[in-house]
Amino acid sequence: MSDSPALSVPSLAARDLAVVWHPCTQMHDHETIPMLAIERAEGAWLYAADGRRYLDAVSSWWTNVFGHRHPRIVAGLKDQLDRLDHIMLAGMTHEPAVALAEKLVDRAPSGLTRVFYADNGSSAIEVALKMSFHYWRNQGWPERNRFIALRGGYHGETLGALSVTDVPLYRATYAPLLFEPILATSPDAYQRPAGSTPQQHAASCLADMRRTLEECAARVCAVVLEPLVQCAGGMRMHHADYVAGLRRLCDEFGVHLIADEIAVGFGRTGTLFACEQAAISPDFLCLSKGLTGGTLPLSAVLTTEAVHAAFYASYSTGKAFLHSHSYTGNALACRAALETLAIFDDEPVLARNKVLAEHLRTRLRALEDHPNVADIRQTGMIAAIELVRDRESRAPFPADERRGLRVYLHGLSRGVILRPLGNVVYFMPPYCVDTDDIDLMVDAAIAGIDHAVA
Numbered sequence: 001m002s003d004s005p006a007l008s009v010p011s012l013a014a015r016d017l018a019v020v021w022h023p024c025t026q027m028h029d030h031e032t033i034p035m036l037a038i039e040r041a042e043g044a045w046l047y048a049a050d051g052r053r054y055l056d057a058v059s060s061w062w063t064n065v066f067g068h069r070h071p072r073i074v075a076g077l078k079d080q081l082d083r084l085d086h087i088m089l090a091g092m093t094h095e096p097a098v099a100l101a102e103k104l105v106d107r108a109p110s111g112l113t114r115v116f117y118a119d120n121g122s123s124a125i126e127v128a129l130k131m132s133f134h135y136w137r138n139q140g141w142p143e144r145n146r147f148i149a150l151r152g153g154y155h156g157e158t159l160g161a162l163s164v165t166d167v168p169l170y171r172a173t174y175a176p177l178l179f180e181p182i183l184a185t186s187p188d189a190y191q192r193p194a195g196s197t198p199q200q201h202a203a204s205c206l207a208d209m210r211r212t213l214e215e216c217a218a219r220v221c222a223v224v225l226e227p228l229v230q231c232a233g234g235m236r237m238h239h240a241d242y243v244a245g246l247r248r249l250c251d252e253f254g255v256h257l258i259a260d261e262i263a264v265g266f267g268r269t270g271t272l273f274a275c276e277q278a279a280i281s282p283d284f285l286c287l288s289k290g291l292t293g294g295t296l297p298l299s300a301v302l303t304t305e306a307v308h309a310a311f312y313a314s315y316s317t318g319k320a321f322l323h324s325h326s327y328t329g330n331a332l333a334c335r336a337a338l339e340t341l342a343i344f345d346d347e348p349v350l351a352r353n354k355v356l357a358e359h360l361r362t363r364l365r366a367l368e369d370h371p372n373v374a375d376i377r378q379t380g381m382i383a384a385i386e387l388v389r390d391r392e393s394r395a396p397f398p399a400d401e402r403r404g405l406r407v408y409l410h411g412l413s414r415g416v417i418l419r420p421l422g423n424v425v426y427f428m429p430p431y432c433v434d435t436d437d438i439d440l441m442v443d444a445a446i447a448g449i450d451h452a453v454a
Protein backbone atom coordinates (compact mmCIF):
# COMPACT_ATOMS: atom_id res chain seq x y z
CA MET A 1 0.00 0.00 0.00
CA SER A 2 2.78 2.47 0.86
CA ASP A 3 4.13 4.68 -1.87
CA SER A 4 7.79 5.51 -1.75
CA PRO A 5 7.82 9.29 -1.25
CA ALA A 6 11.45 9.56 -2.37
CA LEU A 7 10.76 8.12 -5.82
CA SER A 8 7.02 8.94 -5.79
CA VAL A 9 6.26 5.84 -7.83
CA PRO A 10 2.65 4.96 -7.13
CA SER A 11 2.12 1.48 -5.70
CA LEU A 12 0.29 -1.16 -7.70
CA ALA A 13 -2.61 -0.86 -5.26
CA ALA A 14 -2.82 2.92 -5.80
CA ARG A 15 -2.70 2.54 -9.58
CA ASP A 16 -5.38 -0.14 -9.31
CA LEU A 17 -7.76 2.03 -7.30
CA ALA A 18 -7.45 4.77 -9.93
CA VAL A 19 -8.71 2.58 -12.79
CA VAL A 20 -9.99 -0.90 -11.84
CA TRP A 21 -13.60 -1.46 -10.74
CA HIS A 22 -13.58 -4.67 -8.68
CA PRO A 23 -16.20 -7.45 -8.69
CA CYS A 24 -18.58 -7.89 -5.77
CA THR A 25 -17.08 -4.81 -4.09
CA GLN A 26 -18.28 -1.50 -2.71
CA MET A 27 -15.25 0.42 -3.97
CA HIS A 28 -15.66 2.93 -1.14
CA ASP A 29 -14.60 0.18 1.28
CA HIS A 30 -11.09 0.52 -0.09
CA GLU A 31 -10.74 3.92 1.57
CA THR A 32 -10.02 1.83 4.68
CA ILE A 33 -9.56 -1.80 3.55
CA PRO A 34 -6.22 -2.57 1.91
CA MET A 35 -6.14 -3.68 -1.71
CA LEU A 36 -3.82 -6.67 -1.79
CA ALA A 37 -1.36 -6.43 -4.66
CA ILE A 38 -0.33 -10.00 -5.49
CA GLU A 39 2.82 -10.50 -7.53
CA ARG A 40 3.19 -14.24 -7.54
CA ALA A 41 1.44 -17.42 -6.46
CA GLU A 42 2.77 -20.87 -5.64
CA GLY A 43 0.74 -23.79 -4.29
CA ALA A 44 -1.65 -22.52 -1.64
CA TRP A 45 0.25 -19.24 -1.19
CA LEU A 46 -0.13 -15.76 -2.63
CA TYR A 47 2.91 -13.47 -2.49
CA ALA A 48 2.16 -9.76 -2.12
CA ALA A 49 4.08 -6.72 -3.29
CA ASP A 50 4.66 -5.68 0.33
CA GLY A 51 6.75 -8.82 0.92
CA ARG A 52 4.05 -10.68 2.85
CA ARG A 53 2.50 -13.99 1.88
CA TYR A 54 -1.07 -15.19 2.33
CA LEU A 55 -2.57 -18.67 2.53
CA ASP A 56 -5.39 -18.89 -0.03
CA ALA A 57 -7.99 -20.64 2.16
CA VAL A 58 -10.81 -19.98 -0.34
CA SER A 59 -9.01 -21.25 -3.48
CA SER A 60 -9.32 -17.91 -5.30
CA TRP A 61 -13.11 -17.94 -5.35
CA TRP A 62 -13.26 -21.76 -5.35
CA THR A 63 -11.56 -22.10 -8.73
CA ASN A 64 -8.16 -23.34 -7.69
CA VAL A 65 -8.12 -27.04 -6.92
CA PHE A 66 -4.50 -28.22 -6.79
CA GLY A 67 -2.81 -24.98 -5.76
CA HIS A 68 -1.50 -22.21 -7.96
CA ARG A 69 0.73 -23.01 -10.91
CA HIS A 70 0.60 -26.80 -10.66
CA PRO A 71 3.65 -27.88 -12.75
CA ARG A 72 1.61 -30.25 -14.90
CA ILE A 73 -0.94 -27.60 -15.88
CA VAL A 74 1.81 -25.03 -16.46
CA ALA A 75 3.68 -27.44 -18.75
CA GLY A 76 0.50 -28.38 -20.62
CA LEU A 77 -0.36 -24.73 -21.21
CA LYS A 78 3.13 -23.87 -22.45
CA ASP A 79 3.01 -26.78 -24.86
CA GLN A 80 -0.49 -25.87 -26.04
CA LEU A 81 0.51 -22.24 -26.61
CA ASP A 82 3.19 -23.45 -29.01
CA ARG A 83 0.60 -25.37 -31.06
CA LEU A 84 -2.75 -23.62 -31.12
CA ASP A 85 -4.11 -20.72 -29.08
CA HIS A 86 -7.73 -20.16 -30.00
CA ILE A 87 -10.04 -20.77 -32.93
CA MET A 88 -13.81 -20.47 -33.25
CA LEU A 89 -15.54 -23.73 -32.48
CA ALA A 90 -18.15 -23.47 -35.24
CA GLY A 91 -17.27 -25.49 -38.34
CA MET A 92 -13.91 -26.56 -36.91
CA THR A 93 -12.49 -28.38 -33.95
CA HIS A 94 -9.23 -29.15 -32.15
CA GLU A 95 -7.69 -31.92 -30.10
CA PRO A 96 -8.12 -30.37 -26.61
CA ALA A 97 -11.88 -29.71 -27.14
CA VAL A 98 -12.48 -33.25 -28.38
CA ALA A 99 -10.26 -35.01 -25.86
CA LEU A 100 -11.78 -33.01 -23.00
CA ALA A 101 -15.33 -33.82 -24.09
CA GLU A 102 -14.40 -37.52 -24.31
CA LYS A 103 -12.82 -37.40 -20.88
CA LEU A 104 -15.74 -35.53 -19.28
CA VAL A 105 -18.26 -37.98 -20.73
CA ASP A 106 -16.12 -40.81 -19.40
CA ARG A 107 -15.79 -39.39 -15.86
CA ALA A 108 -19.24 -37.81 -15.39
CA PRO A 109 -22.32 -39.68 -14.13
CA SER A 110 -23.60 -42.12 -16.79
CA GLY A 111 -25.89 -41.05 -19.60
CA LEU A 112 -24.27 -37.63 -20.10
CA THR A 113 -22.86 -38.05 -23.58
CA ARG A 114 -22.86 -34.57 -25.14
CA VAL A 115 -20.71 -31.59 -24.16
CA PHE A 116 -21.50 -27.94 -24.93
CA TYR A 117 -18.76 -25.46 -24.02
CA ALA A 118 -19.06 -21.90 -22.71
CA ASP A 119 -16.55 -19.73 -20.88
CA ASN A 120 -17.81 -19.08 -17.34
CA GLY A 121 -20.22 -20.54 -14.84
CA SER A 122 -23.10 -18.11 -15.38
CA SER A 123 -22.97 -18.77 -19.12
CA ALA A 124 -23.15 -22.52 -18.46
CA ILE A 125 -26.36 -21.92 -16.50
CA GLU A 126 -27.74 -19.75 -19.33
CA VAL A 127 -26.98 -22.60 -21.74
CA ALA A 128 -28.69 -25.22 -19.55
CA LEU A 129 -31.80 -23.03 -19.03
CA LYS A 130 -32.10 -22.18 -22.73
CA MET A 131 -31.40 -25.75 -23.83
CA SER A 132 -34.03 -27.19 -21.49
CA PHE A 133 -36.65 -24.62 -22.58
CA HIS A 134 -35.75 -25.17 -26.24
CA TYR A 135 -35.88 -28.95 -25.83
CA TRP A 136 -39.52 -28.76 -24.69
CA ARG A 137 -40.33 -26.35 -27.50
CA ASN A 138 -38.77 -28.66 -30.08
CA GLN A 139 -40.77 -31.55 -28.60
CA GLY A 140 -44.04 -29.65 -29.02
CA TRP A 141 -44.42 -28.24 -25.49
CA PRO A 142 -43.90 -24.48 -25.99
CA GLU A 143 -46.07 -23.74 -22.92
CA ARG A 144 -43.32 -25.05 -20.69
CA ASN A 145 -41.47 -21.86 -19.75
CA ARG A 146 -41.00 -21.99 -15.96
CA PHE A 147 -38.10 -23.16 -13.83
CA ILE A 148 -38.13 -24.41 -10.24
CA ALA A 149 -35.24 -23.11 -8.12
CA LEU A 150 -34.43 -23.64 -4.47
CA ARG A 151 -34.52 -20.96 -1.80
CA GLY A 152 -31.01 -19.83 -0.98
CA GLY A 153 -29.64 -21.13 -4.29
CA TYR A 154 -27.02 -19.32 -6.35
CA HIS A 155 -26.41 -19.86 -10.04
CA GLY A 156 -24.53 -16.79 -11.22
CA GLU A 157 -25.21 -13.16 -12.01
CA THR A 158 -26.04 -12.77 -15.68
CA LEU A 159 -29.76 -12.07 -15.98
CA GLY A 160 -30.93 -15.65 -16.62
CA ALA A 161 -28.67 -17.18 -13.99
CA LEU A 162 -29.62 -14.41 -11.54
CA SER A 163 -33.30 -15.11 -12.21
CA VAL A 164 -32.94 -18.60 -10.70
CA THR A 165 -30.71 -17.29 -7.89
CA ASP A 166 -32.30 -16.63 -4.50
CA VAL A 167 -29.66 -14.58 -2.70
CA PRO A 168 -31.20 -11.12 -2.11
CA LEU A 169 -27.81 -9.40 -1.89
CA TYR A 170 -27.21 -10.15 -5.56
CA ARG A 171 -30.76 -10.41 -6.88
CA ALA A 172 -33.02 -7.82 -5.20
CA THR A 173 -31.81 -4.71 -7.08
CA TYR A 174 -32.26 -6.32 -10.48
CA ALA A 175 -35.56 -8.10 -9.75
CA PRO A 176 -37.50 -5.87 -12.22
CA LEU A 177 -35.28 -7.20 -15.03
CA LEU A 178 -35.56 -10.90 -14.17
CA PHE A 179 -37.96 -13.76 -14.83
CA GLU A 180 -39.61 -15.31 -11.79
CA PRO A 181 -38.76 -18.90 -10.92
CA ILE A 182 -41.02 -21.10 -8.82
CA LEU A 183 -39.17 -21.18 -5.49
CA ALA A 184 -39.06 -24.43 -3.51
CA THR A 185 -38.01 -25.04 0.10
CA SER A 186 -34.29 -25.43 0.64
CA PRO A 187 -33.22 -28.76 2.13
CA ASP A 188 -30.53 -26.81 4.05
CA ALA A 189 -30.01 -28.90 7.18
CA TYR A 190 -29.31 -25.81 9.34
CA GLN A 191 -32.91 -24.68 8.81
CA ARG A 192 -34.45 -28.01 9.78
CA PRO A 193 -37.04 -28.02 12.58
CA ALA A 194 -35.65 -28.73 16.04
CA GLY A 195 -35.56 -32.45 16.78
CA SER A 196 -35.48 -33.61 13.15
CA THR A 197 -32.48 -35.07 11.33
CA PRO A 198 -31.03 -33.75 8.05
CA GLN A 199 -32.44 -36.87 6.41
CA GLN A 200 -35.95 -36.22 7.74
CA HIS A 201 -35.66 -32.61 6.62
CA ALA A 202 -34.69 -33.79 3.13
CA ALA A 203 -37.79 -36.04 3.05
CA SER A 204 -40.05 -33.19 4.13
CA CYS A 205 -38.58 -30.84 1.47
CA LEU A 206 -39.14 -33.56 -1.13
CA ALA A 207 -42.78 -33.75 -0.05
CA ASP A 208 -43.01 -29.97 -0.63
CA MET A 209 -41.39 -30.40 -4.04
CA ARG A 210 -43.91 -33.11 -4.92
CA ARG A 211 -46.80 -30.72 -4.14
CA THR A 212 -45.18 -28.02 -6.29
CA LEU A 213 -44.74 -30.44 -9.19
CA GLU A 214 -48.30 -31.75 -8.86
CA GLU A 215 -49.47 -28.20 -9.29
CA CYS A 216 -47.20 -26.91 -12.05
CA ALA A 217 -45.15 -29.67 -13.73
CA ALA A 218 -46.95 -29.18 -17.06
CA ARG A 219 -45.51 -25.64 -17.28
CA VAL A 220 -42.04 -26.50 -15.91
CA CYS A 221 -38.92 -27.06 -18.01
CA ALA A 222 -36.50 -28.02 -15.24
CA VAL A 223 -35.56 -27.94 -11.57
CA VAL A 224 -32.17 -26.35 -10.93
CA LEU A 225 -30.10 -27.44 -7.94
CA GLU A 226 -26.65 -27.09 -6.37
CA PRO A 227 -26.21 -30.70 -5.21
CA LEU A 228 -25.09 -31.21 -1.56
CA VAL A 229 -23.94 -27.62 -0.89
CA GLN A 230 -25.62 -24.29 -1.70
CA CYS A 231 -22.36 -22.42 -1.76
CA ALA A 232 -22.71 -18.66 -2.30
CA GLY A 233 -25.96 -18.71 -0.32
CA GLY A 234 -23.87 -19.43 2.80
CA MET A 235 -22.36 -22.92 2.41
CA ARG A 236 -25.74 -24.49 3.25
CA MET A 237 -25.52 -28.28 3.19
CA HIS A 238 -28.10 -30.98 2.68
CA HIS A 239 -28.42 -34.75 2.81
CA ALA A 240 -27.69 -36.71 -0.40
CA ASP A 241 -31.17 -38.25 -0.07
CA TYR A 242 -32.56 -34.94 -1.27
CA VAL A 243 -30.59 -35.14 -4.52
CA ALA A 244 -31.63 -38.77 -5.09
CA GLY A 245 -35.28 -38.00 -4.27
CA LEU A 246 -35.32 -34.95 -6.52
CA ARG A 247 -34.07 -37.06 -9.43
CA ARG A 248 -36.95 -39.52 -8.85
CA LEU A 249 -39.50 -36.69 -8.71
CA CYS A 250 -38.17 -35.10 -11.90
CA ASP A 251 -38.51 -38.48 -13.64
CA GLU A 252 -41.99 -39.07 -12.27
CA PHE A 253 -43.25 -35.64 -13.36
CA GLY A 254 -41.28 -35.56 -16.61
CA VAL A 255 -39.19 -32.41 -16.01
CA HIS A 256 -35.45 -31.94 -16.43
CA LEU A 257 -32.96 -31.81 -13.57
CA ILE A 258 -30.14 -29.28 -13.93
CA ALA A 259 -27.24 -30.00 -11.54
CA ASP A 260 -25.13 -26.90 -11.00
CA GLU A 261 -21.77 -28.38 -9.96
CA ILE A 262 -19.88 -25.22 -10.85
CA ALA A 263 -18.68 -24.90 -7.24
CA VAL A 264 -19.07 -28.43 -5.87
CA GLY A 265 -17.56 -30.32 -8.82
CA PHE A 266 -13.97 -31.56 -9.04
CA GLY A 267 -13.65 -33.18 -5.66
CA ARG A 268 -14.91 -30.43 -3.34
CA THR A 269 -17.52 -32.63 -1.67
CA GLY A 270 -15.33 -35.73 -1.42
CA THR A 271 -16.25 -37.34 -4.76
CA LEU A 272 -15.26 -36.04 -8.19
CA PHE A 273 -18.87 -34.90 -8.71
CA ALA A 274 -21.40 -34.32 -5.94
CA CYS A 275 -24.14 -36.22 -7.85
CA GLU A 276 -22.11 -39.42 -7.34
CA GLN A 277 -23.00 -39.37 -3.64
CA ALA A 278 -26.68 -39.67 -4.58
CA ALA A 279 -25.89 -42.15 -7.40
CA ILE A 280 -27.85 -40.06 -9.91
CA SER A 281 -27.35 -38.51 -13.33
CA PRO A 282 -28.90 -35.12 -14.03
CA ASP A 283 -30.19 -34.13 -17.48
CA PHE A 284 -27.77 -31.21 -17.49
CA LEU A 285 -24.50 -31.04 -15.56
CA CYS A 286 -22.94 -27.55 -15.37
CA LEU A 287 -19.21 -27.36 -14.70
CA SER A 288 -16.76 -24.46 -14.44
CA LYS A 289 -14.56 -23.04 -11.62
CA GLY A 290 -12.32 -26.07 -10.84
CA LEU A 291 -12.59 -27.39 -14.41
CA THR A 292 -9.29 -25.79 -15.48
CA GLY A 293 -7.69 -26.21 -12.06
CA GLY A 294 -8.29 -22.49 -11.55
CA THR A 295 -6.08 -21.27 -14.39
CA LEU A 296 -8.38 -20.14 -17.20
CA PRO A 297 -12.09 -19.41 -17.67
CA LEU A 298 -14.03 -22.30 -19.18
CA SER A 299 -17.34 -24.02 -18.58
CA ALA A 300 -19.10 -27.06 -19.92
CA VAL A 301 -22.69 -28.26 -19.96
CA LEU A 302 -23.03 -32.01 -20.26
CA THR A 303 -26.35 -33.40 -21.40
CA THR A 304 -28.01 -36.56 -22.63
CA GLU A 305 -28.42 -38.18 -26.03
CA ALA A 306 -32.18 -37.58 -25.70
CA VAL A 307 -31.70 -33.81 -25.35
CA HIS A 308 -29.21 -33.70 -28.20
CA ALA A 309 -31.57 -35.73 -30.43
CA ALA A 310 -34.40 -33.21 -29.94
CA PHE A 311 -32.28 -30.54 -31.71
CA TYR A 312 -30.93 -32.82 -34.45
CA ALA A 313 -32.94 -32.21 -37.61
CA SER A 314 -32.71 -30.54 -40.98
CA TYR A 315 -31.71 -26.85 -40.64
CA SER A 316 -35.02 -25.66 -42.04
CA THR A 317 -36.93 -27.07 -39.05
CA GLY A 318 -35.42 -24.24 -36.94
CA LYS A 319 -34.57 -26.66 -34.16
CA ALA A 320 -30.84 -25.92 -33.83
CA PHE A 321 -29.35 -24.50 -30.63
CA LEU A 322 -27.90 -21.29 -32.06
CA HIS A 323 -26.15 -20.16 -28.87
CA SER A 324 -22.49 -19.16 -28.92
CA HIS A 325 -19.72 -17.34 -27.09
CA SER A 326 -16.67 -16.09 -28.97
CA TYR A 327 -14.29 -18.04 -26.75
CA THR A 328 -16.35 -21.25 -26.71
CA GLY A 329 -14.02 -24.24 -26.25
CA ASN A 330 -10.85 -22.15 -26.04
CA ALA A 331 -7.94 -24.49 -26.77
CA LEU A 332 -5.73 -23.29 -23.91
CA ALA A 333 -8.55 -23.59 -21.38
CA CYS A 334 -9.50 -27.06 -22.66
CA ARG A 335 -5.87 -28.15 -22.37
CA ALA A 336 -5.72 -26.90 -18.77
CA ALA A 337 -8.90 -28.87 -18.05
CA LEU A 338 -7.40 -32.01 -19.61
CA GLU A 339 -4.35 -31.70 -17.36
CA THR A 340 -6.68 -31.17 -14.40
CA LEU A 341 -8.52 -34.41 -15.09
CA ALA A 342 -5.22 -36.21 -15.69
CA ILE A 343 -4.06 -35.14 -12.21
CA PHE A 344 -7.22 -36.66 -10.72
CA ASP A 345 -6.42 -39.85 -12.68
CA ASP A 346 -2.75 -40.09 -11.76
CA GLU A 347 -2.56 -38.76 -8.21
CA PRO A 348 -4.48 -39.99 -5.13
CA VAL A 349 -6.23 -36.62 -4.81
CA LEU A 350 -9.54 -37.76 -3.34
CA ALA A 351 -7.91 -40.21 -0.92
CA ARG A 352 -5.56 -37.50 0.36
CA ASN A 353 -8.46 -35.06 0.65
CA LYS A 354 -10.23 -37.52 2.94
CA VAL A 355 -7.36 -37.30 5.41
CA LEU A 356 -7.22 -33.51 5.14
CA ALA A 357 -10.99 -33.19 5.57
CA GLU A 358 -10.84 -35.33 8.70
CA HIS A 359 -8.08 -33.15 10.13
CA LEU A 360 -10.14 -30.04 9.40
CA ARG A 361 -13.19 -31.61 11.06
CA THR A 362 -11.19 -32.47 14.17
CA ARG A 363 -9.67 -28.99 14.44
CA LEU A 364 -13.06 -27.27 14.07
CA ARG A 365 -14.34 -29.09 17.17
CA ALA A 366 -12.57 -26.35 19.16
CA LEU A 367 -15.48 -24.07 18.20
CA GLU A 368 -18.26 -26.48 19.20
CA ASP A 369 -19.17 -24.68 22.42
CA HIS A 370 -18.38 -21.16 21.29
CA PRO A 371 -21.19 -18.79 22.42
CA ASN A 372 -21.35 -17.19 18.96
CA VAL A 373 -21.20 -20.33 16.84
CA ALA A 374 -24.59 -21.88 16.01
CA ASP A 375 -23.40 -24.50 13.53
CA ILE A 376 -20.24 -26.12 12.22
CA ARG A 377 -20.88 -28.03 9.02
CA GLN A 378 -18.70 -29.84 6.55
CA THR A 379 -19.03 -31.75 3.29
CA GLY A 380 -15.68 -33.07 2.12
CA MET A 381 -13.29 -30.16 1.60
CA ILE A 382 -15.90 -27.48 2.29
CA ALA A 383 -16.37 -26.46 5.94
CA ALA A 384 -18.38 -23.57 7.34
CA ILE A 385 -19.01 -21.88 10.68
CA GLU A 386 -22.28 -20.03 11.29
CA LEU A 387 -21.64 -16.95 13.46
CA VAL A 388 -24.61 -15.69 15.45
CA ARG A 389 -25.26 -13.10 18.14
CA ASP A 390 -26.67 -15.76 20.41
CA ARG A 391 -26.05 -19.48 20.19
CA GLU A 392 -29.25 -20.58 21.97
CA SER A 393 -31.77 -18.54 19.98
CA ARG A 394 -29.59 -18.54 16.83
CA ALA A 395 -30.37 -14.81 16.55
CA PRO A 396 -28.15 -13.49 13.77
CA PHE A 397 -25.86 -10.51 14.00
CA PRO A 398 -27.34 -7.49 12.18
CA ALA A 399 -25.92 -7.54 8.64
CA ASP A 400 -24.67 -3.94 8.86
CA GLU A 401 -22.29 -4.87 11.69
CA ARG A 402 -20.25 -6.79 9.10
CA ARG A 403 -18.77 -9.25 11.56
CA GLY A 404 -17.56 -11.41 8.68
CA LEU A 405 -15.53 -8.49 7.36
CA ARG A 406 -13.77 -8.26 10.74
CA VAL A 407 -12.86 -11.94 10.45
CA TYR A 408 -11.48 -11.24 6.97
CA LEU A 409 -9.33 -8.35 8.22
CA HIS A 410 -8.07 -10.35 11.16
CA GLY A 411 -7.22 -13.22 8.82
CA LEU A 412 -5.12 -10.86 6.71
CA SER A 413 -3.16 -9.77 9.77
CA ARG A 414 -2.28 -13.46 10.26
CA GLY A 415 -1.49 -14.10 6.61
CA VAL A 416 -4.63 -16.06 5.75
CA ILE A 417 -7.23 -15.20 3.10
CA LEU A 418 -10.65 -15.99 4.54
CA ARG A 419 -13.56 -14.33 2.78
CA PRO A 420 -16.68 -14.96 4.86
CA LEU A 421 -20.10 -14.94 3.19
CA GLY A 422 -21.91 -12.52 5.48
CA ASN A 423 -21.57 -14.14 8.91
CA VAL A 424 -20.59 -17.55 7.58
CA VAL A 425 -16.86 -18.17 7.88
CA TYR A 426 -15.81 -20.98 5.59
CA PHE A 427 -12.83 -22.93 4.31
CA MET A 428 -12.50 -24.21 0.75
CA PRO A 429 -8.74 -24.65 0.41
CA PRO A 430 -6.80 -25.96 -2.57
CA TYR A 431 -6.01 -29.66 -2.21
CA CYS A 432 -2.26 -29.10 -1.95
CA VAL A 433 -2.55 -27.80 1.64
CA ASP A 434 -1.01 -29.89 4.41
CA THR A 435 -2.17 -30.29 7.99
CA ASP A 436 0.03 -27.37 9.13
CA ASP A 437 -1.70 -25.12 6.60
CA ILE A 438 -5.08 -26.28 7.90
CA ASP A 439 -3.96 -25.53 11.46
CA LEU A 440 -2.92 -22.04 10.39
CA MET A 441 -6.27 -21.44 8.65
CA VAL A 442 -8.31 -22.68 11.58
CA ASP A 443 -6.24 -20.79 14.17
CA ALA A 444 -6.62 -17.59 12.15
CA ALA A 445 -10.38 -18.15 11.88
CA ILE A 446 -10.81 -18.86 15.59
CA ALA A 447 -8.80 -15.78 16.58
CA GLY A 448 -10.68 -13.76 13.95
CA ILE A 449 -14.03 -14.92 15.29
CA ASP A 450 -13.11 -14.04 18.88
CA HIS A 451 -11.98 -10.64 17.66
CA ALA A 452 -15.09 -10.12 15.49
CA VAL A 453 -17.69 -11.00 18.13
CA ALA A 454 -16.07 -8.96 20.90
Ligand SMILES: *Cc1c(COP(=O)(O)O)cnc(C)c1O
Binding pocket: 120, 121, 122, 123, 125, 154, 155, 156, 157, 226, 231, 232, 260, 261, 262, 263, 264, 288, 289
Ligand atom coordinates in the same frame (compact mmCIF):
# COMPACT_ATOMS: atom_id res chain seq x y z
C1 LIG B 1 -19.68 -19.32 -9.12
C2 LIG B 1 -20.95 -20.03 -9.40
C3 LIG B 1 -21.67 -19.77 -10.57
C4 LIG B 1 -21.29 -18.70 -11.55
O1 LIG B 1 -20.05 -18.89 -12.13
P1 LIG B 1 -19.26 -17.62 -12.72
O2 LIG B 1 -18.09 -18.21 -13.43
O3 LIG B 1 -18.86 -16.79 -11.53
O4 LIG B 1 -20.18 -16.89 -13.62
C5 LIG B 1 -22.81 -20.51 -10.80
N1 LIG B 1 -23.20 -21.46 -9.94
C6 LIG B 1 -22.53 -21.73 -8.81
C7 LIG B 1 -23.01 -22.82 -7.91
C8 LIG B 1 -21.39 -21.01 -8.48
O5 LIG B 1 -20.75 -21.24 -7.34
